[in-house]
Amino acid sequence: MNIIETAHVSYDYIRHDEEGNVEGCTRAVSDVSLSVRQGEFIAILGHNGSGKSTLAKHINALLLPTEGTVFVDGKDTGQEENIWEVRQSAGMVFQNPDNQIIGQVVEEDVGFGPENMGIPTKEIWERVEESLRAVGMYAYRKHSPNKLSGGQKQRVSIAGVLAMHPKCIVLDEPTAMLDPNGRKDVIRAARALNDVEKVTVILITHYMEEVIYADRVFVMDGGKVAMQGSPREVFSQVDRLKQLRLDVPQVTLLAHELQKSGLPLPDGILTVDELTEELGKCL
Amino acid sequence: MLRDITLGQYYQTDSILHRMDCRVKLVATLVYIISLFLVDNIWGFAVAAVFLAVCIRLSKVPFSFMVKGMKSIAFLMLFAVVFNLFLTPGKPVVAFWKLRITDAGIRMAVQMAVRLTLLIIGSSLMTLTTTPNHLTDGMESLLKPLKKLKVPVHEVAMMTSIALRFIPILMEETDKIMKAQIARGADFESGNLIQKARAMVPLLVPLFIAAFRRANDLAMAMEARCYRGGEGRTKMKPLVYRRNDYIAYGVLAFYLAAVLAVGRFMPI
16 A cells, blocks of 8 residues: 555745745746655655755645645545644654754653644553664653754654654655764664564655665656666666766765776675675676 | 753752642742731741741752852842831931931831742742743643633743753854854954944844744644644643642641731731
Protein backbone atom coordinates (compact mmCIF):
# COMPACT_ATOMS: atom_id res chain seq x y z
CA MET A 1 0.00 0.00 0.00
CA ASN A 2 1.20 3.51 -0.76
CA ILE A 3 1.59 5.70 2.29
CA ILE A 4 2.16 8.85 0.27
CA GLU A 5 0.66 9.54 -3.09
CA THR A 6 1.01 12.90 -4.78
CA ALA A 7 -0.62 13.65 -8.10
CA HIS A 8 0.44 16.62 -10.24
CA VAL A 9 1.23 18.75 -7.19
CA SER A 10 2.18 22.36 -7.81
CA TYR A 11 2.72 25.11 -5.27
CA ASP A 12 3.04 28.86 -5.77
CA TYR A 13 4.64 31.20 -3.28
CA ILE A 14 3.02 34.58 -3.55
CA ARG A 15 5.50 37.45 -3.37
CA HIS A 16 4.54 40.69 -1.68
CA ASP A 17 6.16 44.09 -2.00
CA GLU A 18 6.75 46.32 1.04
CA GLU A 19 3.16 47.56 1.19
CA GLY A 20 1.83 44.02 1.09
CA ASN A 21 0.55 44.15 -2.48
CA VAL A 22 0.89 41.02 -4.56
CA GLU A 23 3.86 41.34 -6.87
CA GLY A 24 3.69 38.00 -8.50
CA CYS A 25 4.16 34.37 -7.68
CA THR A 26 7.02 31.91 -7.75
CA ARG A 27 6.32 28.32 -8.62
CA ALA A 28 8.29 26.35 -6.02
CA VAL A 29 6.97 22.92 -6.87
CA SER A 30 5.58 22.11 -10.27
CA ASP A 31 3.70 19.02 -11.37
CA VAL A 32 5.24 16.48 -9.01
CA SER A 33 3.73 13.01 -8.98
CA LEU A 34 5.31 10.40 -6.79
CA SER A 35 4.29 7.54 -4.57
CA VAL A 36 5.98 6.04 -1.56
CA ARG A 37 5.28 2.58 -0.25
CA GLN A 38 4.91 1.78 3.46
CA GLY A 39 8.30 0.98 5.01
CA GLU A 40 10.49 2.53 2.34
CA PHE A 41 13.53 4.73 2.97
CA ILE A 42 13.27 7.60 0.51
CA ALA A 43 15.79 10.37 -0.07
CA ILE A 44 14.98 13.62 -1.78
CA LEU A 45 17.99 15.53 -3.08
CA GLY A 46 18.35 18.94 -4.56
CA HIS A 47 20.38 22.11 -4.29
CA ASN A 48 19.04 25.22 -2.52
CA GLY A 49 15.78 26.47 -3.96
CA SER A 50 14.99 23.27 -5.81
CA GLY A 51 11.65 22.96 -4.02
CA LYS A 52 12.49 19.96 -1.88
CA SER A 53 11.53 21.55 1.46
CA THR A 54 8.33 22.97 0.00
CA LEU A 55 7.38 19.51 -1.19
CA ALA A 56 8.15 18.09 2.26
CA LYS A 57 5.79 20.54 3.95
CA HIS A 58 2.97 19.23 1.79
CA ILE A 59 3.30 15.77 3.28
CA ASN A 60 2.57 17.17 6.76
CA ALA A 61 -0.25 19.44 5.52
CA LEU A 62 1.69 22.51 6.65
CA LEU A 63 1.27 23.67 3.07
CA LEU A 64 -1.60 22.76 0.80
CA PRO A 65 -1.02 22.32 -2.94
CA THR A 66 -2.09 25.13 -5.27
CA GLU A 67 -2.86 22.47 -7.84
CA GLY A 68 -3.03 18.69 -7.59
CA THR A 69 -3.63 16.43 -4.59
CA VAL A 70 -1.60 14.86 -1.80
CA PHE A 71 -2.83 11.69 -0.13
CA VAL A 72 -1.20 10.57 3.12
CA ASP A 73 -2.23 7.12 4.33
CA GLY A 74 -5.28 7.30 2.10
CA LYS A 75 -6.39 10.73 3.34
CA ASP A 76 -6.56 13.88 1.25
CA THR A 77 -4.55 16.66 2.96
CA GLY A 78 -6.78 19.24 1.28
CA GLN A 79 -9.76 18.23 3.43
CA GLU A 80 -9.91 20.34 6.59
CA GLU A 81 -11.18 17.48 8.78
CA ASN A 82 -8.24 15.21 7.86
CA ILE A 83 -5.53 17.65 8.90
CA TRP A 84 -4.80 16.31 12.41
CA GLU A 85 -4.90 12.68 11.31
CA VAL A 86 -2.47 13.51 8.51
CA ARG A 87 -0.12 15.29 10.92
CA GLN A 88 -0.26 12.36 13.28
CA SER A 89 0.53 9.77 10.61
CA ALA A 90 3.27 11.87 8.97
CA GLY A 91 5.59 13.43 11.54
CA MET A 92 8.11 16.07 10.63
CA VAL A 93 11.59 17.01 11.86
CA PHE A 94 12.94 20.41 10.84
CA GLN A 95 16.34 21.85 10.14
CA ASN A 96 17.07 24.02 13.17
CA PRO A 97 17.32 21.89 16.31
CA ASP A 98 16.74 24.85 18.65
CA ASN A 99 13.54 26.04 17.05
CA GLN A 100 11.53 22.86 17.38
CA ILE A 101 12.06 21.83 20.97
CA ILE A 102 9.21 23.09 23.10
CA GLY A 103 9.80 21.46 26.48
CA GLN A 104 12.31 22.63 29.06
CA VAL A 105 13.26 19.04 29.90
CA VAL A 106 14.00 16.39 27.27
CA GLU A 107 11.26 14.00 28.42
CA GLU A 108 8.65 16.79 28.53
CA ASP A 109 9.45 17.74 24.97
CA VAL A 110 9.06 14.17 23.76
CA GLY A 111 5.72 14.05 25.59
CA PHE A 112 4.44 17.19 23.85
CA GLY A 113 3.04 15.42 20.77
CA PRO A 114 1.21 12.68 22.68
CA GLU A 115 -0.16 15.34 25.07
CA ASN A 116 -1.66 17.19 22.12
CA MET A 117 -3.22 13.98 20.87
CA GLY A 118 -4.96 13.41 24.19
CA ILE A 119 -3.17 10.17 25.10
CA PRO A 120 -3.71 9.04 28.75
CA THR A 121 -0.87 9.99 31.12
CA LYS A 122 0.35 6.44 31.74
CA GLU A 123 0.66 5.69 28.06
CA ILE A 124 2.49 8.99 27.43
CA TRP A 125 5.23 7.85 29.81
CA GLU A 126 5.50 4.49 28.06
CA ARG A 127 5.74 6.15 24.65
CA VAL A 128 8.32 8.68 25.85
CA GLU A 129 10.55 5.97 27.29
CA GLU A 130 10.27 3.79 24.20
CA SER A 131 10.97 6.65 21.77
CA LEU A 132 13.94 7.97 23.73
CA ARG A 133 15.41 4.46 23.82
CA ALA A 134 14.89 4.07 20.07
CA VAL A 135 17.10 7.10 19.33
CA GLY A 136 19.57 6.35 22.14
CA MET A 137 18.77 9.42 24.23
CA TYR A 138 17.14 7.73 27.24
CA ALA A 139 20.08 8.58 29.50
CA TYR A 140 19.47 12.29 28.87
CA ARG A 141 15.75 12.30 29.66
CA LYS A 142 16.10 14.65 32.65
CA HIS A 143 18.47 17.08 30.92
CA SER A 144 17.69 20.55 29.70
CA PRO A 145 17.69 20.69 25.88
CA ASN A 146 19.91 23.79 26.04
CA LYS A 147 22.81 21.69 27.28
CA LEU A 148 22.70 19.09 24.50
CA SER A 149 24.75 19.13 21.31
CA GLY A 150 23.06 19.74 17.95
CA GLY A 151 23.01 16.06 17.03
CA GLN A 152 21.52 15.14 20.39
CA LYS A 153 18.84 17.81 20.01
CA GLN A 154 17.90 16.47 16.60
CA ARG A 155 17.62 12.95 18.05
CA VAL A 156 15.33 14.34 20.74
CA SER A 157 13.22 15.93 17.99
CA ILE A 158 13.04 12.59 16.20
CA ALA A 159 11.97 10.93 19.45
CA GLY A 160 9.31 13.63 19.86
CA VAL A 161 7.84 12.69 16.49
CA LEU A 162 8.25 8.97 17.11
CA ALA A 163 6.22 9.21 20.34
CA MET A 164 3.21 10.13 18.23
CA HIS A 165 3.49 6.69 16.56
CA PRO A 166 3.55 8.00 13.00
CA LYS A 167 3.60 5.74 9.97
CA CYS A 168 5.99 8.04 8.22
CA ILE A 169 8.64 10.58 9.27
CA VAL A 170 9.74 13.43 7.06
CA LEU A 171 13.20 14.73 7.95
CA ASP A 172 13.65 18.16 6.38
CA GLU A 173 17.42 18.70 6.17
CA PRO A 174 17.90 17.48 9.74
CA THR A 175 21.69 17.53 9.47
CA ALA A 176 22.24 20.86 7.73
CA MET A 177 23.30 22.62 10.92
CA LEU A 178 25.26 19.78 12.52
CA ASP A 179 28.92 18.79 12.71
CA PRO A 180 30.01 15.52 11.04
CA ASN A 181 29.62 13.44 14.21
CA GLY A 182 26.15 14.76 14.95
CA ARG A 183 25.25 14.12 11.34
CA LYS A 184 26.29 10.48 11.59
CA ASP A 185 24.29 9.96 14.80
CA VAL A 186 21.14 11.45 13.32
CA ILE A 187 21.37 9.39 10.12
CA ARG A 188 22.03 6.26 12.17
CA ALA A 189 18.91 6.99 14.25
CA ALA A 190 16.84 7.52 11.11
CA ARG A 191 18.05 4.25 9.59
CA ALA A 192 17.32 2.40 12.81
CA LEU A 193 13.74 3.68 12.75
CA ASN A 194 13.35 2.37 9.25
CA ASP A 195 14.95 -1.03 9.94
CA VAL A 196 13.63 -1.75 13.42
CA GLU A 197 10.37 0.17 13.78
CA LYS A 198 9.43 -0.15 10.09
CA VAL A 199 8.60 3.55 9.87
CA THR A 200 8.64 5.03 6.39
CA VAL A 201 11.45 7.61 6.30
CA ILE A 202 11.65 10.50 3.87
CA LEU A 203 15.02 12.18 4.17
CA ILE A 204 15.52 15.53 2.53
CA THR A 205 19.13 16.57 2.26
CA HIS A 206 21.87 17.89 0.08
CA TYR A 207 24.58 15.66 1.51
CA MET A 208 25.15 12.82 -0.92
CA GLU A 209 26.78 10.53 1.64
CA GLU A 210 23.50 10.28 3.54
CA VAL A 211 21.62 9.02 0.54
CA ILE A 212 23.48 5.81 -0.29
CA TYR A 213 21.39 3.76 2.17
CA ALA A 214 18.05 4.86 0.72
CA ASP A 215 15.79 2.48 -1.17
CA ARG A 216 14.95 5.14 -3.71
CA VAL A 217 16.29 8.60 -4.48
CA PHE A 218 14.46 11.52 -6.04
CA VAL A 219 16.53 14.42 -7.33
CA MET A 220 14.68 17.70 -7.60
CA ASP A 221 15.54 20.68 -9.73
CA GLY A 222 13.50 23.80 -10.39
CA GLY A 223 10.47 22.35 -8.63
CA LYS A 224 10.39 19.20 -10.74
CA VAL A 225 11.60 15.68 -10.17
CA ALA A 226 14.66 15.57 -12.40
CA MET A 227 15.93 12.06 -11.66
CA GLN A 228 14.71 9.07 -9.72
CA GLY A 229 15.79 5.52 -9.02
CA SER A 230 17.99 3.51 -6.68
CA PRO A 231 21.09 5.31 -5.36
CA ARG A 232 23.22 3.22 -7.71
CA GLU A 233 21.16 4.19 -10.72
CA VAL A 234 21.21 7.84 -9.81
CA PHE A 235 24.90 8.03 -8.94
CA SER A 236 25.95 6.27 -12.10
CA GLN A 237 25.01 9.44 -13.97
CA VAL A 238 27.76 11.61 -12.57
CA ASP A 239 27.66 14.15 -15.37
CA ARG A 240 23.91 14.67 -15.09
CA LEU A 241 24.25 15.22 -11.31
CA LYS A 242 26.97 17.80 -11.87
CA GLN A 243 24.65 19.57 -14.26
CA LEU A 244 22.09 19.77 -11.45
CA ARG A 245 24.75 21.37 -9.22
CA LEU A 246 24.99 18.41 -6.87
CA ASP A 247 28.16 16.84 -5.51
CA VAL A 248 28.51 13.14 -5.90
CA PRO A 249 30.20 11.19 -3.06
CA GLN A 250 33.99 11.34 -3.37
CA VAL A 251 34.36 7.60 -3.95
CA THR A 252 31.84 7.67 -6.76
CA LEU A 253 33.58 10.64 -8.31
CA LEU A 254 36.97 8.94 -8.09
CA ALA A 255 35.58 5.78 -9.69
CA HIS A 256 33.99 7.88 -12.41
CA GLU A 257 37.28 9.66 -13.17
CA LEU A 258 39.19 6.36 -13.20
CA GLN A 259 36.61 4.92 -15.53
CA LYS A 260 37.01 7.88 -17.86
CA SER A 261 40.76 7.40 -17.95
CA GLY A 262 40.31 3.86 -19.11
CA LEU A 263 39.92 1.50 -16.14
CA PRO A 264 37.14 -1.09 -16.64
CA LEU A 265 35.04 -0.13 -13.60
CA PRO A 266 31.23 -0.52 -13.36
CA ASP A 267 28.95 2.52 -12.96
CA GLY A 268 27.61 3.77 -9.62
CA ILE A 269 30.19 2.72 -7.05
CA LEU A 270 29.01 4.00 -3.68
CA THR A 271 31.41 2.85 -0.97
CA VAL A 272 35.17 2.62 -0.42
CA ASP A 273 34.92 -1.16 0.01
CA GLU A 274 33.20 -1.58 -3.34
CA LEU A 275 35.86 0.47 -5.08
CA THR A 276 38.77 -1.44 -3.54
CA GLU A 277 37.15 -4.71 -4.50
CA GLU A 278 36.58 -3.59 -8.09
CA LEU A 279 40.11 -2.23 -8.31
CA GLY A 280 41.40 -5.57 -7.06
CA LYS A 281 39.62 -7.24 -9.97
CA CYS A 282 41.31 -4.87 -12.42
CA LEU A 283 44.81 -5.74 -11.30
CA MET B 1 29.23 30.28 30.35
CA LEU B 2 26.16 32.12 29.28
CA ARG B 3 24.07 29.01 28.87
CA ASP B 4 24.53 27.99 32.48
CA ILE B 5 22.43 30.81 33.89
CA THR B 6 19.59 29.67 36.10
CA LEU B 7 16.25 31.32 35.69
CA GLY B 8 14.32 32.78 38.54
CA GLN B 9 16.36 31.88 41.56
CA TYR B 10 15.61 28.21 42.00
CA TYR B 11 17.87 26.54 44.58
CA GLN B 12 18.39 22.87 43.73
CA THR B 13 18.08 20.57 46.73
CA ASP B 14 15.67 18.00 48.08
CA SER B 15 13.35 19.07 50.89
CA ILE B 16 9.72 18.81 51.97
CA LEU B 17 9.07 22.23 50.48
CA HIS B 18 10.72 21.33 47.17
CA ARG B 19 8.58 18.22 46.84
CA MET B 20 5.38 20.00 47.82
CA ASP B 21 2.74 20.58 45.15
CA CYS B 22 3.32 23.98 43.54
CA ARG B 23 -0.33 24.94 44.01
CA VAL B 24 0.01 24.61 47.78
CA LYS B 25 3.06 26.86 47.72
CA LEU B 26 1.34 29.49 45.59
CA VAL B 27 -1.73 29.57 47.82
CA ALA B 28 0.42 29.60 50.96
CA THR B 29 2.48 32.55 49.71
CA LEU B 30 -0.66 34.48 48.87
CA VAL B 31 -2.22 33.72 52.26
CA TYR B 32 1.01 34.67 54.01
CA ILE B 33 1.22 38.04 52.24
CA ILE B 34 -2.41 38.82 53.06
CA SER B 35 -1.87 37.82 56.69
CA LEU B 36 1.02 40.30 56.94
CA PHE B 37 -1.31 43.14 56.05
CA LEU B 38 -4.05 42.06 58.43
CA VAL B 39 -1.71 41.99 61.42
CA ASP B 40 -1.00 45.23 63.27
CA ASN B 41 0.73 44.37 66.53
CA ILE B 42 4.06 42.94 67.59
CA TRP B 43 2.68 39.52 68.60
CA GLY B 44 1.15 38.99 65.19
CA PHE B 45 4.46 39.77 63.49
CA ALA B 46 6.20 37.44 65.92
CA VAL B 47 3.90 34.56 64.92
CA ALA B 48 4.46 35.36 61.22
CA ALA B 49 8.23 35.51 61.70
CA VAL B 50 8.34 32.19 63.57
CA PHE B 51 6.20 30.53 60.88
CA LEU B 52 8.58 31.80 58.20
CA ALA B 53 11.66 30.70 60.17
CA VAL B 54 10.25 27.16 60.44
CA CYS B 55 9.54 27.12 56.69
CA ILE B 56 13.07 28.30 55.87
CA ARG B 57 14.46 25.56 58.09
CA LEU B 58 12.33 22.95 56.31
CA SER B 59 13.38 24.21 52.87
CA LYS B 60 17.10 23.55 53.51
CA VAL B 61 17.91 26.71 51.54
CA PRO B 62 20.78 28.66 53.14
CA PHE B 63 19.58 31.88 54.76
CA SER B 64 22.18 33.90 52.80
CA PHE B 65 20.19 33.24 49.60
CA MET B 66 17.15 34.97 51.08
CA VAL B 67 19.21 37.98 52.07
CA LYS B 68 20.45 38.29 48.47
CA GLY B 69 16.87 38.98 47.41
CA MET B 70 16.65 41.73 50.04
CA LYS B 71 19.54 43.73 48.58
CA SER B 72 17.70 44.55 45.39
CA ILE B 73 14.80 46.13 47.22
CA ALA B 74 16.81 47.90 49.92
CA PHE B 75 16.20 51.26 48.27
CA LEU B 76 12.45 50.74 48.03
CA MET B 77 12.39 49.79 51.68
CA LEU B 78 14.37 52.87 52.74
CA PHE B 79 11.93 54.98 50.77
CA ALA B 80 8.87 53.47 52.46
CA VAL B 81 10.40 53.79 55.92
CA VAL B 82 11.49 57.43 55.49
CA PHE B 83 8.12 58.50 54.13
CA ASN B 84 6.20 56.78 56.90
CA LEU B 85 8.58 58.23 59.47
CA PHE B 86 8.15 61.85 58.47
CA LEU B 87 4.71 62.08 56.95
CA THR B 88 2.46 60.31 59.46
CA PRO B 89 0.47 62.82 61.54
CA GLY B 90 0.46 62.41 65.33
CA LYS B 91 2.16 63.64 68.51
CA PRO B 92 5.62 65.02 67.63
CA VAL B 93 8.55 63.34 69.35
CA VAL B 94 11.45 65.01 67.58
CA ALA B 95 11.09 68.17 65.53
CA PHE B 96 13.67 70.23 63.69
CA TRP B 97 13.35 72.70 60.84
CA LYS B 98 10.20 71.65 58.92
CA LEU B 99 10.53 67.94 59.66
CA ARG B 100 8.70 66.23 62.48
CA ILE B 101 8.90 62.66 63.64
CA THR B 102 5.76 61.54 65.43
CA ASP B 103 5.16 58.57 67.70
CA ALA B 104 2.63 57.15 65.23
CA GLY B 105 5.21 57.71 62.47
CA ILE B 106 7.84 55.64 64.26
CA ARG B 107 5.34 52.85 64.75
CA MET B 108 4.25 52.89 61.12
CA ALA B 109 7.85 52.93 59.88
CA VAL B 110 8.89 49.97 62.02
CA GLN B 111 5.78 48.05 60.99
CA MET B 112 6.41 48.76 57.34
CA ALA B 113 10.02 47.62 57.58
CA VAL B 114 9.09 44.36 59.31
CA ARG B 115 6.21 43.75 56.92
CA LEU B 116 8.30 44.28 53.80
CA THR B 117 11.15 42.13 55.09
CA LEU B 118 8.84 39.22 55.88
CA LEU B 119 7.01 39.68 52.58
CA ILE B 120 10.16 39.58 50.46
CA ILE B 121 11.69 36.64 52.28
CA GLY B 122 8.38 34.79 52.22
CA SER B 123 7.87 35.15 48.48
CA SER B 124 11.50 34.47 47.59
CA LEU B 125 11.18 31.24 49.61
CA MET B 126 8.58 30.16 47.08
CA THR B 127 10.69 31.00 44.01
CA LEU B 128 13.71 29.37 45.63
CA THR B 129 11.91 26.07 46.11
CA THR B 130 9.85 25.94 42.89
CA THR B 131 11.14 25.70 39.32
CA PRO B 132 9.72 28.31 36.89
CA ASN B 133 8.17 25.45 34.98
CA HIS B 134 6.22 24.25 37.99
CA LEU B 135 5.20 27.81 38.75
CA THR B 136 3.52 28.22 35.35
CA ASP B 137 1.89 24.79 35.77
CA GLY B 138 0.56 25.76 39.17
CA MET B 139 -0.72 29.11 37.91
CA GLU B 140 -2.52 27.44 35.04
CA SER B 141 -4.20 24.98 37.33
CA LEU B 142 -5.17 27.57 39.97
CA LEU B 143 -6.52 30.06 37.43
CA LYS B 144 -8.56 27.43 35.60
CA PRO B 145 -11.89 28.82 36.88
CA LEU B 146 -11.14 32.05 34.98
CA LYS B 147 -11.51 30.11 31.71
CA LYS B 148 -15.26 30.49 32.12
CA LEU B 149 -14.73 34.26 31.89
CA LYS B 150 -12.89 33.72 28.57
CA VAL B 151 -9.47 34.39 30.08
CA PRO B 152 -6.94 32.45 27.93
CA VAL B 153 -5.31 30.68 30.88
CA HIS B 154 -3.77 27.79 28.95
CA GLU B 155 -2.38 30.08 26.26
CA VAL B 156 -0.77 32.41 28.79
CA ALA B 157 0.82 29.47 30.61
CA MET B 158 2.10 28.03 27.33
CA MET B 159 3.55 31.38 26.29
CA THR B 160 5.26 31.80 29.64
CA SER B 161 6.90 28.41 29.48
CA ILE B 162 8.04 28.96 25.89
CA ALA B 163 9.45 32.35 26.86
CA LEU B 164 11.34 30.68 29.72
CA ARG B 165 12.73 28.06 27.36
CA PHE B 166 13.94 30.68 24.87
CA ILE B 167 15.57 33.14 27.27
CA PRO B 168 18.91 31.27 27.37
CA ILE B 169 18.83 30.75 23.59
CA LEU B 170 18.21 34.43 22.91
CA MET B 171 20.90 35.42 25.40
CA GLU B 172 23.38 33.28 23.52
CA GLU B 173 22.21 34.89 20.32
CA THR B 174 22.69 38.37 21.81
CA ASP B 175 26.19 37.43 22.79
CA LYS B 176 26.93 36.21 19.27
CA ILE B 177 25.54 39.33 17.59
CA MET B 178 27.39 41.56 20.04
CA LYS B 179 30.69 39.88 19.23
CA ALA B 180 29.96 40.10 15.51
CA GLN B 181 29.21 43.82 15.77
CA ILE B 182 32.24 44.49 17.96
CA ALA B 183 34.36 42.72 15.34
CA ARG B 184 33.02 45.25 12.82
CA GLY B 185 33.92 48.17 15.05
CA ALA B 186 30.74 48.71 17.06
CA ASP B 187 31.29 50.32 20.44
CA PHE B 188 28.91 49.40 23.24
CA GLU B 189 30.95 50.69 26.16
CA SER B 190 31.84 54.36 25.79
CA GLY B 191 29.80 57.53 25.57
CA ASN B 192 26.97 58.94 27.60
CA LEU B 193 23.61 57.32 28.17
CA ILE B 194 22.07 58.48 24.90
CA GLN B 195 25.09 57.39 22.86
CA LYS B 196 25.02 54.02 24.59
CA ALA B 197 21.32 53.61 23.85
CA ARG B 198 21.92 54.43 20.19
CA ALA B 199 24.74 51.90 20.08
CA MET B 200 22.18 49.23 21.01
CA VAL B 201 20.30 49.63 17.71
CA PRO B 202 22.64 47.44 15.63
CA LEU B 203 22.31 44.83 18.36
CA LEU B 204 18.54 44.92 18.79
CA VAL B 205 17.50 44.92 15.13
CA PRO B 206 19.17 41.61 14.21
CA LEU B 207 18.09 40.15 17.55
CA PHE B 208 14.44 40.95 16.87
CA ILE B 209 14.61 39.59 13.35
CA ALA B 210 16.17 36.38 14.64
CA ALA B 211 13.52 36.10 17.35
CA PHE B 212 10.68 36.46 14.85
CA ARG B 213 12.26 33.85 12.62
CA ARG B 214 12.54 31.47 15.55
CA ALA B 215 8.94 32.13 16.54
CA ASN B 216 7.80 31.30 13.03
CA ASP B 217 9.77 28.03 12.99
CA LEU B 218 8.54 27.09 16.44
CA ALA B 219 4.91 27.71 15.53
CA MET B 220 5.33 25.45 12.52
CA ALA B 221 6.99 22.74 14.61
CA MET B 222 4.18 22.92 17.18
CA GLU B 223 1.52 22.63 14.49
CA ALA B 224 3.34 19.72 12.91
CA ARG B 225 3.10 17.98 16.29
CA CYS B 226 -0.67 18.43 16.37
CA TYR B 227 -0.79 21.35 18.81
CA ARG B 228 -4.22 22.97 18.66
CA GLY B 229 -4.63 24.80 21.96
CA GLY B 230 -5.62 23.47 25.36
CA GLU B 231 -8.77 21.64 24.26
CA GLY B 232 -8.57 17.87 24.50
CA ARG B 233 -4.99 17.94 25.71
CA THR B 234 -3.77 15.46 28.30
CA LYS B 235 -0.91 16.04 30.71
CA MET B 236 2.28 14.06 30.93
CA LYS B 237 2.85 15.28 34.47
CA PRO B 238 -0.58 16.06 35.92
CA LEU B 239 -0.67 17.86 39.27
CA VAL B 240 -1.90 15.51 41.98
CA TYR B 241 -2.32 16.39 45.63
CA ARG B 242 -0.64 13.91 47.97
CA ARG B 243 -1.03 13.37 51.69
CA ASN B 244 1.68 15.90 52.56
CA ASP B 245 -0.06 18.56 50.51
CA TYR B 246 -3.31 18.16 52.45
CA ILE B 247 -1.36 18.35 55.70
CA ALA B 248 0.28 21.54 54.42
CA TYR B 249 -3.12 23.09 53.73
CA GLY B 250 -4.12 22.18 57.29
CA VAL B 251 -1.01 23.80 58.73
CA LEU B 252 -1.67 26.88 56.63
CA ALA B 253 -5.25 27.20 57.91
CA PHE B 254 -4.00 26.79 61.48
CA TYR B 255 -1.36 29.50 60.90
CA LEU B 256 -3.94 31.91 59.50
CA ALA B 257 -6.23 31.37 62.48
CA ALA B 258 -3.37 31.80 64.95
CA VAL B 259 -1.93 34.92 63.37
CA LEU B 260 -5.34 36.56 63.14
CA ALA B 261 -6.27 35.68 66.73
CA VAL B 262 -2.99 37.03 68.05
CA GLY B 263 -2.36 39.84 65.61
CA ARG B 264 -5.81 41.41 65.53
CA PHE B 265 -7.30 40.87 68.92
CA MET B 266 -4.49 40.80 71.47
CA PRO B 267 -3.66 44.19 72.95
CA ILE B 268 -0.17 45.47 72.39
